[in-house]
Amino acid sequence: SSELTQDPAVSVALGQTVRITCQGDSLRSYHASWYQQKPGQAPVVVIYAKNNRPSGIPDRFSGSSSGNTASLTITGAQAEDEADYYCNSRDSSGKHVVFGGGTKLTVL
Amino acid sequence: QVQLVQSGAEVKKPGASVKVSCKASGYTFTSFGISWVRQAPGQGLEWMGWISPYTGNTNYAQKFQGRVTMTTDTSTSTAYMELRSLRPDDTAVYYCARDALGDQGVYDSWGQGALVTVSS
Numbered sequence: 099s100s101e102l103t104q105d106p107a108v109s110v111a112l113g114q115t116v117r118i119t120c121q122g123d124s125l126r127s128y129h130a131s132w133y134q135q136k137p138g139q140a141p142v143v144v145i146y147a148k149n150n151r152p153s154g155i156p157d158r159f160s161g162s163s164s165g166n167t168a169s170l171t172i173t174g175a176q177a178e179d180e181a182d183y184y185c186n187s188r189d190s191s192g193k194h195v196v197f198g199g200g201t202k203l204t205v206l
Numbered sequence: 207q208v209q210l211v212q213s214g215a216e217v218k219k220p221g222a223s224v225k226v227s228c229k230a231s232g233y234t235f236t237s238f239g240i241s242w243v244r245q246a247p248g249q250g251l252e253w254m255g256w257i258s259p260y261t262g263n264t265n266y267a268q269k270f271q272g273r274v275t276m277t278t279d280t281s282t283s284t285a286y287m288e289l290r291s292l293r294p295d296d297t298a299v300y301y302c303a304r305d306a307l308g309d310q311g312v313y314d315s316w317g318q319g320a321l322v323t324v325s326s
Contacts, residue, residue, distance in 0.1 A: 146312040
């Protein structure tokens with residue numbers, strides 16, 4: 099089991115806002131990053147170091163953190179946002195990187 | 207532009223070894239760490255470890271300690287990941303990824319993945 103816990107599946111109506119969460123004790127000390135993965139493709143970073151968005155990532159993607167929980171928010175979800183989303187951060191020892199189990203986002 | 211191009215798919219028997227390569231281009235190879243991440247069929251992402259092409263320092267996930275070796279060849283800007291004593295549950299797509307922030311797990315560029323199938 100992963101040290102970072104994500105809900106396995108989340109759904110959102112087209113154009114609505116959705117929050118995907120990632121929980122773990124290490125998040126009290128380390129920032130999370132978020133990756134989007136579509137079927138048959140390599141992951142793409144959408145948010146890094148808590149709330150930084152790489153160039154080319156739409157501004158509807160944002161990140162936040164509180165206590166042991168990091169969140170990825172998509173404001174005005176689009177059909178093309180349907181994908182698996184993974185968080186990552188350091189583990190509780192701080193020595194290694196760990197990924198969350200992933201959340202499958204369905205846009206209805 | 208930054209590109210990571212990996213070697214092709216491999217089929218191995220249990221107990222064998224596999225070595226996957228990852229050729230980098232479009233940036234100074236020694237300026238960024240390379241991590242390896244694998245994904246079993248239908249499963250999530252699993253971090254395997256990290257290497258600094260500049261120093262050669264490595265950091266392996268505890269799960270793979272003693273079974274994995276990560277190396278780099280700076281003359282060809284290529285990273286390698288060798289996994290030994292393969293088991294069927296090592297069947298996965300193996301990705302290399304550039305760590306944009308040292309070894310912080312911020313992967314801004316990924317290889318296309320290399321499928322390794324372990325089967326007798």
